[in-house]
Amino acid sequence: MVNALVRSDPTISLLTDISERLTRIEERLGADSEPTERCWAPDEVAKRVDRAALTIREWARLDKIPSKRDSRGRRWIADEVAQLIFQYQGLPPEEELSSLSNP
Numbered sequence: 001m002v003n004a005l006v007r008s009d010p011t012i013s014l015l016t017d018i019s020e021r022l023t024r025i026e027e028r029l030g031a032d033s034e035p036t037e038r039c040w041a042p043d044e045v046a047k048r049v050d051r052a053a054l055t056i057r058e059w060a061r062l063d064k065i066p067s068k069r070d071s072r073g074r075r076w077i078a079d080e081v082a083q084l085i086f087q088y089q090g091l092p093p094e095e096e097l098s099s100l101s102n103p
Helices: 002-008 010-032 042-049 053-061 079-088 094-098
Strands: 075-078
């Protein structure tokens, strides 16, 4: 009996339709979007390893640490590189960094 009332009520039917459409749209948007890569700002990395931010920025600028530039020229350190820095509490050995591609 309740189902009959729900089906006969146009407001509930409209809300159900809208909910289903939104669910389909969210699924499509989720499937279309590319996964974002976690990156760290040099200042964030510096705080985690208790070093001066200038040191981390210089390592990135001198390509001792693989980093990427965004459209505004800021450098970003990829998560895998940042994890190595956290593990070694500073600049990792050359062989560790050379195994990572420099973008």
